[in-house]
Amino acid sequence: MSVLVEKADLSLKYTAHYNEVKESLREDSADVLNVPRNKAFQDFVMQGIPTRKNENYKYTNLQPQFYPEYRFIHRREPAKVDLNAVGRCDVPQLDTHLAYIFNGWYYENNKQVGQLPKGVILESLEKMAYEKPELLAKYGTLANTGDDPLVALNTAFAKDGYFLYVPKNTVVEKPIQLINFLQANQDAFVTQRNFIYVEEGVDVKIISCDHTLNLNKYLNNSVTEVFVGANANFEYYTLQNQHNQTTSLNSVFIHQERDSRATTLYSSLHGGLIRNNLKFILDGENAEANLYGMAFIDRKQHVDNFTQVIHAKPHCQSNQVYKNVLDDDSTGAFAGRIHVVRDAQKTNAFQRNNNLLLTDKATMQTKPQLIIDADDVKCSHGATVGQIDEEALFYLRSRGIEESKARLMMMNAFAHEVIQRISVEPLRDRIDELVDKRLKGEVARCHECAYNCEC
Amino acid sequence: MLTIKDLYVSVEGTEILKGINLEVKPGEIHAIMGPNGSGKSTLANVIAGKEEYEVTHGSITYMGEDLLEQSPEDRAKAGLFLSFQYPVEIPGVPMVNFLKTAVNEHRKHRGEKELTAGEFLKFMREKMEMVDLHAQLTNRSVNEGFSGGEKKKNEIFQMALLEPKLAILDETDSGLDIDALKTVAHGVNALRTPENATIVVTHYQRLLDYIIPDYVHVLYQGKIVKSAGKELALQLEEKGYDWIKQENGN
Ligand SMILES: Nc1ncnc2c1ncn2[C@@H]1O[C@H](COP(=O)(O)OP(=O)(O)O)[C@@H](O)[C@H]1O
Numbered sequence: 001m002s003v004l005v006e007k008a009d010l011s012l013k014y015t016a017h018y019n020e021v022k023e024s025l026r027e028d029s030a031d032v033l034n035v036p037r038n039k040a041f042q043d044f045v046m047q048g049i050p051t052r053k054n055e056n057y058k059y060t061n062l063q064p065q066f067y068p069e070y071r072f073i074h075r076r077e078p079a080k081v082d083l084n085a086v087g088r089c090d091v092p093q094l095d096t097h098l099a100y101i102f103n104g105w106y107y108e109n110n111k112q113v114g115q116l117p118k119g120v121i122l123e124s125l126e127k128m129a130y131e132k133p134e135l136l137a138k139y140g141t142l143a144n145t146g147d148d149p150l151v152a153l154n155t156a157f158a159k160d161g162y163f164l165y166v167p168k169n170t171v172v173e174k175p176i177q178l179i180n181f182l183q184a185n186q187d188a189f190v191t192q193r194n195f196i197y198v199e200e201g202v203d204v205k206i207i208s209c210d211h212t213l214n215l216n217k218y219l220n221n222s223v224t225e226v227f228v229g230a231n232a233n234f235e236y237y238t239l240q241n242q243h244n245q246t247t248s249l250n251s252v253f254i255h256q257e258r259d260s261r262a263t264t265l266y267s268s269l270h271g272g273l274i275r276n277n278l279k280f281i282l283d284g285e286n287a288e289a290n291l292y293g294m295a296f297i298d299r300k301q302h303v304d305n306f307t308q309v310i311h312a313k314p315h316c317q318s319n320q321v322y323k324n325v326l327d328d329d330s331t332g333a334f335a336g337r338i339h340v341v342r343d344a345q346k347t348n349a350f351q352r353n354n355n356l357l358l359t360d361k362a363t364m365q366t367k368p369q370l371i372i373d374a375d376d377v378k379c380s381h382g383a384t385v386g387q388i389d390e391e392a393l394f395y396l397r398s399r400g401i402e403e404s405k406a407r408l409m410m411m412n413a414f415a416h417e418v419i420q421r422i423s424v425e426p427l428r429d430r431i432d433e434l435v436d437k438r439l440k441g442e443v444a445r446c447h448e449c450a451y452n453c454e455c
Numbered sequence: 456m457l458t459i460k461d462l463y464v465s466v467e468g469t470e471i472l473k474g475i476n477l478e479v480k481p482g483e484i485h486a487i488m489g490p491n492g493s494g495k496s497t498l499a500n501v502i503a504g505k506e507e508y509e510v511t512h513g514s515i516t517y518m519g520e521d522l523l524e525q526s527p528e529d530r531a532k533a534g535l536f537l538s539f540q541y542p543v544e545i546p547g548v549p550m551v552n553f554l555k556t557a558v559n560e561h562r563k564h565r566g567e568k569e570l571t572a573g574e575f576l577k578f579m580r581e582k583m584e585m586v587d588l589h590a591q592l593t594n595r596s597v598n599e600g601f602s603g604g605e606k607k608k609n610e611i612f613q614m615a616l617l618e619p620k621l622a623i624l625d626e627t628d629s630g631l632d633i634d635a636l637k638t639v640a641h642g643v644n645a646l647r648t649p650e651n652a653t654i655v656v657t658h659y660q661r662l663l664d665y666i667i668p669d670y671v672h673v674l675y676q677g678k679i680v681k682s683a684g685k686e687l688a689l690q691l692e693e694k695g696y697d698w699i700k701q702e703n704g705n
């Protein structure tokens with residue numbers, strides 16, 4: 001079969017499926033979610049499942065990930081176990097407002113959310129689309145279905161996910177922790193749609209952890225839209241720790257108003273293919289965006305971080321630090337686009353991507369892209385792909401430290417620059433520990449998890 | 456303790472050491488002097504186990520065993536210590552972690568109990584006074600942002616923590632002012648015992664006013680061209696290296 005025919009077949013397969021389910025997708029969904037579906041699906045068909053020909057997916061061919069016969073989870077299905085009993089998997093010491101998401105659906109039985117400050121809503125998107133459509137007025141305004149086929153497909157299929165609203169000047173002391181579990185009785189295609197609306201003067205931190213609870217193949221296509229009001233502080237930490245048969249596609253859009261600060265930090269430990277699309281729009285003066293990421297991958301894993309930072313207003317600052325450690329045959333990519341629009345003077349944009357290759361077979365693609373339409377701008381970017389510094393390794397060994405231990409110290413040191421950006425101390429310690437375990441080759445699984453998936 | 460026999464060493468195809476012989480016994484201090492580029496650091500690095508140096512001929516025996524067979528970490532645990540001419544900066548590796556790991560690797564090797572964090576800090580503080588190292592430096596990454604002098608003091612500080620049997624000090628005096636030089640020399644002397652030995656590599660005789668050598672060797676163009684007692688250092692100071700160069704036909 002030629003590639004062309006396969007490609008057409010693949011799109012046809014998804015089109016046939018959509019036509020089959022489009023009526024039932026509308027059931028139990030409010031207008032907010034239903035109105036954009038058809039146009040979104042058309043946009044998906046127009047763009048198709050991305051191949052390397054798509055400039056934004058140059059380093060990640062998604063077609064093979066879409067071949068398997070997945071079961072689509074378009075309806076809420078009860079979790080087989082009480083997720084509250086599965087435990088606070090990864091960050092046991094952490095005192096958080098905890099909610100579970102099951103196969104992309106907000107878990108109906110979340111018991112550990114605890115007492116949120118007055119007016120804060122953490123709920124199911126499906127439910128809020130009925131009850132508070134006014135808070136979802138901006139739904140779909142960031143996640144443009146014409147720009148990206150994954151966003152289009154997500155919008156066509158979107159049923160649920162989490163919804164977070166934090167009213168003006170509210171400080172949410174404890175972090176909000178969202179644990180995403182995947183568990184189906186066969187290979188499954190999961191769509192998760194999240195919406196975060198943070199008003200002026202808010203301070204909120206989110207920890208999102210991705211896990212698989214059994215060995216089936218999963219494709220998870222999630223989209224998250226985040227609106228950060230003036231003078232607010234928004235922090236979003238995500239821990240990607242799914243098994244290596246999982247395709248994890250995450251698109252996060254963050255819109256910032258003046259004087260706000262938004263920080264994202266992605267820690268990718270396990271997962272077969274991970275693609276993180278991250279788009280920031282700095283749409284008010286003096287806004288600050290921080291994008292951090294680190295990946296520790298081996299075997300056939302593939303991690304691709306694709307960032308876009310749009311400096312739409314003057315006097316904004318953005319910082320990007322991405323670090324990857326690649327072992328075995330693993331492959332990685334980083335593409336970072338900085339777009340300074342006309343009149344966004346006094347922009348300060350910084351970007352760096354450092355990579356450590358542990359074998360000759362591991363490969364890394366790194367590509368900065370600067371589009372600068374203003375003249376008074378400070379932009380810098382840099383990328384390195386290299387091996388462990390042999391001089392430093394010798395220094396450590398010459399003091400009696402075993403080679404393997406010395407290498408580990410060097411790799412931890414490499415990751416340290418990103419880890420230290422985590423402002424929540426117990427989370428920082430825990431991630432530090434997980435990274436150390438990951439680098440030692442010990443499977444960094446949740447100790448307290450009832451499921452011991454060997455993956 | 457250390458016996459080097461007819462040692463030839465190449466780097467990237469260039470022969471740098473051309474037949475070195477040296478015998479160091481417990482309790483002795485040897486000075487190796489010589490102009491820049493003569494191969495002093497190469498000799499020091501080969502003894503410490505740096506892999507890019509290729510030994511093409513000869514042998515090094517340390518404590519009765521073939522040293523060239525051992526990994527750098529095994530040499531260190533067997534009591535060898537190199538104070539580097541250019542200590543490397545290692546961003547992200549905290550000093551305290553590094554030092555504690557090194558000390559505990561040595562303790563494990565000797566069959567002693569590993570030190571807890573608290574015990575280690577106490578031990579570290581004692582040794583720090585000895586070389587007058589600023590306490591804040593131990594809060595940084597290894598050598599990161601240290602001045603030239605601080606790096607050298609840090610080397611001697613590590614020596615104090617690890618208590619080696621054979622220490623090689625490669626140009627430990629360069630970059631030190633006279634007070635720092637005295638402090639470092641004092642530290643080295645305080646660590647002396649009748650069982651351990653020191654090789655001082657330098658091209659000035661200044662340090663040898665404070666660390667008095669039993670033997671002085673002159674290394675020139677990869678060979679030891681002269682060996683004598685401490686008076687040789689003074690002679691070199693007076694006449695300069697041109698004297699050696701002339702004698703060796705340059
Ligand atoms: N890693 C290396 N690669 C290539 N040449 C080297 C290397 N190390 C030392 N050399 C060369 O070997 C010679 C001796 O150097 P070195 O041992 O550093 O001398 P000294 O310490 O006496 O100044 C010099 O010519 C130097 O350039």
Ligand SMILES: [Mg+2]
Pocket residue numbers: 495496497540625626
């Ligand atoms: Mg030298």
